[in-house]
Amino acid sequence: MSTCPCGSGNSFTDCCEPIIKGTLNAPTAAGLMRARYSSYTTGDIDFIIETTHPDHRDDMDVKEITSWSEQSNWKGLEIVDTSEGTERDDWGMVEFKAKFELGGNELSHHERSEFVKVDGKWYFLDGNPVTETYQRQGPKVGRNDPCSCGSGKKYKKCCGK
Numbered sequence: 001m002s003t004c005p006c007g008s009g010n011s012f013t014d015c016c017e018p019i020i021k022g023t024l025n026a027p028t029a030a031g032l033m034r035a036r037y038s039s040y041t042t043g044d045i046d047f048i049i050e051t052t053h054p055d056h057r058d059d060m061d062v063k064e065i066t067s068w069s070e071q072s073n074w075k076g077l078e079i080v081d082t083s084e085g086t087e088r089d090d091w092g093m094v095e096f097k098a099k100f101e102l103g104g105n106e107l108s109h110h111e112r113s114e115f116v117k118v119d120g121k122w123y124f125l126d127g128n129p130v131t132e133t134y135q136r137q138g139p140k141v142g143r144n145d146p147c148s149c150g151s152g153k154k155y156k157k158c159c160g161k
Helices: 017-021 029-042 045-050 054-059 062-071
Strands: 073-084 091-102 105-118 121-129
Touching (some): 045 062
Antiparallel strands (some): 073 091, 091 105, 105 121
């Protein structure tokens, strides 16, 4: 019995597999997100298509999705945040990070995905990438400050050109 790729700690047969195989509907938006991630890892692209809202399926490039799924070495899923998306809701947002390796590079796909429930079934509606912000650790070098390279010149006359 293998552990589910979604990171729940449960076995695949007790977690995402019944959702991917269609024997069980995802109870929550986060549950559908987990199953969609697992379907990328197993190459079950039909599930990705079927769980995308019908109004958005025409925009999908199945060849590209399949290629990404097959060429990536999936490293894990982290659910960062959720908003609504419970069994009682008809809308939900799931923020996640999907870690993978592609072409020897360790990458992370960070996204806020919107889900909608239609007739008791959750669908992926849209996703927006989350850009990471970085905070400077030290003070900003001013134009008239000594250059940080140690040349003795002002920053604006040296590395700040």
